[in-house]
Amino acid sequence: MSYPENLLYTKDHEWIKVDGERGTIGITDFAQSELGDIVYVELPKEGDTFAVHETFGSVESVKTVSEMFMPVSGTILEVNQALTENPELVNTDPYGAGWMIVVKIENPSELDSLMSASEYEDLINEGKER
Amino acid sequence: MSNKLTPLNEVHRRLGAKLISFAGWEMPVQYQGAVQEHLAVRTCAGLFDVSHMGEIEIKGNDALALVQKVTCNDASKLKDGQIQYSGLMTEKGTFVDDLLVHRLNAQHFLLCVNAANTEKDYAWICRHADQMNVEVLNTSDRYFQIALQGPLSLEILQPLTDTDLHSIKYYWFTFAKVANVPVMIARTGYTGEDGFEIYGQPEDAVPVWDAILDAGRPKGLVAAGLAARNTLRLEAKMMLYGNDIDETTSVLEADLGWILKLNKGDFLGREVLEKQKQAGVQRKIVGFEVLDKAPARDGYPIIVDSAEYGKVTSGSPSPYLKKNIGLAYLPTEKAVVGYEFAILVRGRQVPARVVETPFYKRKKN
Numbered sequence: 001m002s003y004p005e006n007l008l009y010t011k012d013h014e015w016i017k018v019d020g021e022r023g024t025i026g027i028t029d030f031a032q033s034e035l036g037d038i039v040y041v042e043l044p045k046e047g048d049t050f051a052v053h054e055t056f057g058s059v060e061s062v063k064t065v066s067e068m069f070m071p072v073s074g075t076i077l078e079v080n081q082a083l084t085e086n087p088e089l090v091n092t093d094p095y096g097a098g099w100m101i102v103v104k105i106e107n108p109s110e111l112d113s114l115m116s117a118s119e120y121e122d123l124i125n126e127g128k129e130r
Numbered sequence: 131m132s133n134k135l136t137p138l139n140e141v142h143r144r145l146g147a148k149l150i151s152f153a154g155w156e157m158p159v160q161y162q163g164a165v166q167e168h169l170a171v172r173t174c175a176g177l178f179d180v181s182h183m184g185e186i187e188i189k190g191n192d193a194l195a196l197v198q199k200v201t202c203n204d205a206s207k208l209k210d211g212q213i214q215y216s217g218l219m220t221e222k223g224t225f226v227d228d229l230l231v232h233r234l235n236a237q238h239f240l241l242c243v244n245a246a247n248t249e250k251d252y253a254w255i256c257r258h259a260d261q262m263n264v265e266v267l268n269t270s271d272r273y274f275q276i277a278l279q280g281p282l283s284l285e286i287l288q289p290l291t292d293t294d295l296h297s298i299k300y301y302w303f304t305f306a307k308v309a310n311v312p313v314m315i316a317r318t319g320y321t322g323e324d325g326f327e328i329y330g331q332p333e334d335a336v337p338v339w340d341a342i343l344d345a346g347r348p349k350g351l352v353a354a355g356l357a358a359r360n361t362l363r364l365e366a367k368m369m370l371y372g373n374d375i376d377e378t379t380s381v382l383e384a385d386l387g388w389i390l391k392l393n394k395g396d397f398l399g400r401e402v403l404e405k406q407k408q409a410g411v412q413r414k415i416v417g418f419e420v421l422d423k424a425p426a427r428d429g430y431p432i433i434v435d436s437a438e439y440g441k442v443t444s445g446s447p448s449p450y451l452k453k454n455i456g457l458a459y460l461p462t463e464k465a466v467v468g469y470e471f472a473i474l475v476r477g478r479q480v481p482a483r484v485v486e487t488p489f490y491k492r493k494k495n
Binding site for chain 1: 159424
């Protein structure tokens, strides 16, 4: 399981990479491994606006459908069109080619409540011990 | 209430299975991955622990008469060692359960029933056994059940057994030894592939499982969980009780006319079903393909002529066909191949089309 240091994480297993006011968002390695083979990703349109914690899309494996939640409030700048044809990129490269959306971050202070890589890793390991 | 454990629970943990609660049992939903397991069964073979399934035995001079009274198929056609798919009926011709009827001999039948329904079925059968010379036993705790499914099943199992597996025809069974353990081997399954369902005493489950898995691994055999079992049976359009059939769906609505033998003599639901057959049913189950990348899942609403009409009873991406498929009830006049309707997927209407079923049919050798 990998937890890149340069990302921030949510308890719902999304990650965000912050680059000025741009935030790239995806789901974590743990999330993709729990879901299994991903067959469909539903994403918003460019220009859509979402509040923090709001559902912005869903990701589906053969077994199940799982919603994705905004780590921060923002407007959608880009969506990963490659996932329409190749949703399995989320399995093979969750922190790279499997990214979901890029947002314009409305309120940078919301980033303060997100987890660091080590905090997120602790959360996952606690879950495993239960 | 804590879940029941099958005799193979420790094995599943050892194999790294993801365990879930299912029908009161802790069961493996997948090991390495549901898609991989599904494809292994279509191309090589998969090994399933289905020990949660219930066994009910009927013994005595009136055993056949009781089976005939509570089920819709004609069990008098069975010979010793033969198996029949059937329905356990309500008085309304709907399903208390669907089941496999095994005839050991004229005075002894073994019914393999759904885990979630075992207690209900047992009580229902007992209730209709009044005045009959029979003994009805819930023997579920006396059996493990392992399903070996896939085109290589026979090749994998043959070296482990003293019986010639070729001689067991589809929907027949025999008593034999597997890995030196006495078992009942039935040529049945719930995947649409050739294969065997093996019944034996719980204490022998682990050695039988290990022997089969060890022997089959080099040929591509994998342990497979409930997730793959569900997608496999859906591709083969086999009914799932609680989803596709239940106490509100009749045999004819479920398009299971082939297990309905109205001329066999009286049985529960016969009158209603006879009338239904003459008058026709209002709705019928169909297989559909979603004409969109979004999968339709169990419970998603169906839209017919701009109005909601029931729900998807089973829906999933099909790992083998790489399409989104499912089952649903439609008004009978629309239940024809080619008819297009809509499914509500998270607020969005996506188109779907009625297709030929089964979605997948194996090539016979």
